[in-house]
Amino acid sequence: MLNTLLPILLFAALGLAVLGALRRVNMWRRGRAAKVDLLGGLLAMPKRYMVDLHHVVARDKYIANTHVATALGFVLSALLAILVHGFGLHNRILGYALLLASVLMFVGATFVYLRRRNPPARLSKGPWMRLPKSLMAFSVSFFLVTLPVAGILPADFGGWLLAALLGVGVLWGVSEMFFGMTWGGPMKHAFAGALHLAWHRRAERFGGGRSTGLKPLDLSDKSAPLGVEKPKDFTWNQLLGFDACVQCGKCEAACPAFAAGQPLNPKKLIQDMVVGLAGGTDAKFAGSPYPGKAIGEHSGNPHQPIVNGLVDAETLWSCTTCRACVEECPMMIEHVDAIVDMRRHLTLEKGATPNKGAEVLENLIATDNPGGFAPGGRMNWAADLNLPLLGDKKTTDVLFWVGDGAFDMRNQRTLRAFVKVLKAAKVDFAVLGLEERDSGDVARRLGDEATFQLLAARNIQTLAKYSFQRIVTCDPHSFHVLKNEYGAFDGHYRVQHHSTYMAELIDAGALNLGQHKGNSVTYHDPCYLGRYNGEYEAPRQVLRALGIEVKEMQRSGFRSRCCGGGGGAPITDIPGKQRIPDMRMEDIRETGAELVAVGCPQCTAMLEGVVEPRPLIKDIAELVADALLEEPAPAKTPNLREPAEVH
Amino acid sequence: MTTHVISLVSIGAHPTSGRPRRAEQDARAVELGLQLAGDNLQVLHAGDIAEPTLRAYLGMGLAQLHVLEQPAGADALPVLGDYLQDAGAQVVLTGSQAETGEGSGMLPFLLAEHLGWPLIVGLAQVESIDSGVAHVLQALPRGQRRRLKVRLPFVATVDNAGPKPRQSAYGPAQRGVLQEHDVQVVDDELFTGAVLQPAKPRPKRLKVIKAKSGADRMKAATAKASGGGGQVLKGLGPEAGAEAILKLLIEEGVVR
Amino acid sequence: MSDIIRRDPRAEWIARNRLHPLHAAMQPEQHSWMGPNGIIRKNVHGMGFIGPNGIKRIDRSGAQQGGATKRTAAVQVQLPLHQVPAPAFYINVVPDMVGGRLSSHDRDLLGLARQLAGSDGAVLAVVFGEHKESAFDTAGVDRLLVLDGREFDGYSPEQRVHGLRAVDNQFSPRHWLLPDSRSGGGELGRRFAASLKERPATRVWQIKGSECIGRAGAGREDLARALPRLILAAVECADPVSDTRHEVLPLELSTALARSLPRIEDLGAVAVDPGAIPMAEAEFIFSGGNGVKDWELFHQTAAALGATEGASRVAVDDGFMARDRQVGASGIWVTARVYVAVGISGAIQHLQGIGACDKVVAINLDPGCDMIKRADLSVIGDSGEILRALIAAVQAHRNGAKRDAA
Known part of the structure; x- marks a missing residue:
């Protein structure tokens, strides 16, 4: 009886799965076109899955092993089951293989079940609580129905009752695993995830690469939408990416805005996008809501504006673009891209940048700096330093990119300290002076692509006039934009953060350094230096050279928590329950350090905004400048690495 | 029935950089116009149609902006007056003074005189427009308001107490249409006899002490110059401290 | 304020000199008052005067001259009176009169008017409605024209322009000065200019000879030009009058003002938080x-x-x-x-x-x-x-x- 029932069940489920897959594919195809290497991506997919994705998942050993067992067991048992039970190849070896595979899957499923017994808050509940049982049902049923095939039990063992029971088990298993995979069950992540990896919008991320620069809008194309208004305005592979989400909530756990009680939860946002692409309401979402927002009040469909239907604008403006969610996501979903895409629509089409956003953007247009200061005052901080201007020199080794911190009295201390270091190392450097403009970072994160491109084009034009070996800046935001985002507009430079450059100087023995005196030190990784550009080591190296043993925070390196200053968050200023810098200061206090070294003007400003008493905040450049010994090192010519050719 | 509103706009200058921008008060006039008339608002500019900054007004969500084309230095008053005479507007809104050029703030007054319409200065809010009569709030210094009743049609100036202008968005700014009108150019005779020069900072007025006695003069001459650090009252009772504060507040004229 | 008694020989000399313009001001007050027991009491120290050789003299004939007022270091000096018996021209000033008193801006303006009037011209202040000011004399007002009438109550710019036009017809002043303020002067001046069809100089902060300089645009530029008849002057455009007293002779309009229907009706202030x-x-x-x-x-x-x-x-x-x-x-x-x-x-x-x-x-x-x-x-x-x-x-x-x- 089972012999006739099983193929029917299997093929019916498979057929439905194919139908569902076609339907799902059609949903994704509502999105806009994207340049993707379809075939190459598919071919590269297994490697991306097993290497790159596994790297991320393996940060949590428990779930990595569980997933390997479950997924491998499932894939094998599904394939074998189709052969054995679908096509009736009652081969003993195949039978044993299938038995083995289902045991493997069962072991995995057991561990999934154990994790789910008392799940952490970040995990979604609802249908996901059913999944371990479905996995077990699948593996156990197939194990049992395969026993006769392997010849362990007689073919008619157990009689009608067991056969019926097994039939039900198989039905449950295949519905969840095959039918559910393409019709929106939890297993959807396997199907969409595989394709998402194949056709990822940032293929450079695989194979150890890094791709963090935002993708430009083509403003000359009048027919292209300015950002994303409706779900169908995303590119199709972005929609596919949203569908890949496993709702593991790693992003939620890492998100500073969520922790601060601002109305953002990256996991919910991605799920809302899924609701948008399929149509419906968010009532079925079984995870943590956006803080302060009830579930079930929002709905949408592919052709309806997202904001104020599906997602509230303040959710999008809560993001600090710190990329912690992207860094944590085992499915490598690009949350930040999606948020900026939607912000672009709000700013460029609706003119709805909240709070001080509009003013900042207007200032950027009219004065090239977000504060609206007279552009002529850009060099006032260095009035007595007699800095060489690139406009006079025309050529230099190091171009010191000052950034908008030039207008901020606190940051001027950092800048002056760094100049002191440069002078002590006898570096051939110059500044652009009044020719420098805001890099466009804030404008771009606020969604004003037009102003960003305006500033970028002008800066690139200025830089093209001169010759220099490298750009060094104290501002990770300028650093990131110059390094990773000007390339799309034909601005290719060798850009270094001042910590990297100082590490090089110290290595080359160009600085005569004493030791840091006094208090214990911890180091705060700026998002735009660390997660965006992978520079975790150089600042620590510099600190070590000063004789500092860094008391690491629990959340440091790629897990560093944002200071709350990125992505224009201080400008849009969405209220939460607490402030992000206060939480970060708590992290710092936990180490017991009396001083926190930073490498970013935003972080400095945000952390110094925490009410005293609190640890001191000093930029790395200030620490190095303080430790400089008056007498220069015995003439040891700086033997820096030959700068690489840049294009 | 919506009111037919025309907002007049000019090219402004950013206060620190001096670069062209949408003029702050004119943008408020447009905002007020949008609140009154919605999509029926008509926006009018007399000047160069090629000025890219005009698009900043379109970015507020206007479908089109009418430009009476004339070169810089031409007198905007006659062309605007003639245009408005036949435009059939019920309310004409302007900023209270231009951010570039003379900026005397006379234009709305002369326009009102030319048209023979009443003029409201410092319009902050239109409360109601009913059968040809408008109830409006006028802005007074220090954020105060006065309610006025005026019959249509009228001209009104909007100053910084007007509603905050909405953000200018790139998309609508690019799509909006600049509608060109040819007009006869009249030169402004002001600049034949007047010169614009960079503003000289005006020194703070020194407190001149017309001392009646030698002792007073001596005191005035030797007193510590104000600015080199302030006075610190320590160890006084709260009453004495409060008295000193109040004295300063009264001196500065903020407590009356 | 010190209570040290000081002699002021000059004041004593003025007190003796009946021809001196400040003579009257230097006379001591007669100090006599009703005591608690109903007896008239006199301050004998207040009587008499110091003679030229420093000896106190009391003239009991009744024609008391000069007095030994108790002089302290801080003396209330009566300022000299500036008189313009027959003004060659008028400089008209329309002060804001915020709260019925001259504001500091008004005083600056009157100081400027004083400069423009020189010794032959008279400064004519035009004030609407009732006022509480008692110090027009020391502010530099030679002539005061109060335009009274219900029509000027409250916010009545159009009626005021009518009033000013009537004043203009009667006195043909050489200059009109108004404060370029938000408390009324800036608006009234511009309305008046528009109605006269004259181009005023606005936001003027300096007048040198026949040239004046005012702020232009959004304050980034100055406009220098020939001095027009109508001037809207900024705060601190000149130092206020401080050395002289003025007559404040009242003037009146020779013609009655024509009434016109106001097109703007004042419905009163709105409470603002x-x-x-x-x-x-x-x-x-x-x-x-x-x-x-x-x-x-x-x-x-x-x-x-x-x-x-x-x-x-x-x-x-x-x-x-x-x-x-x-x-x-x-x-x-x-x-x-x-x-x-x-x-x-x-x-x-x-x-x-x-x-x-x-x-x-x-x-x-x-x-x-x-x-x-x-x-x-x-x-x-x-x-x-x-x-x-x-x-x-x-x-x-x-x-x-x-x-x-x-």
């Missing part, structure tokens, strides 16, 4: 920070002072104040004339935000904080007690002012 005034515009900000413990008291004080409330970032983060009240580099950059910081230690971002403020008052417990270094006046002490004392002081001051006005 000082808290609703935009921070950037406010001229008086009362700002609270981390050191404020009693926020209720803080709000009361702000209301008593009539100040706009501000806050430091910490106070906003802690939820005591709304975000749009935050002063500082990441909040609002304020331009208040007076900024009172209560319990704000003065983070650098905050100090940047108040960089444009004229006078800063700090109330703080910590005498070493940065705000004290910035402040023009600092009071060290418990903010609660000081605020309570401040409320009491303001109320006492207001009550006193009311008595003065009555």
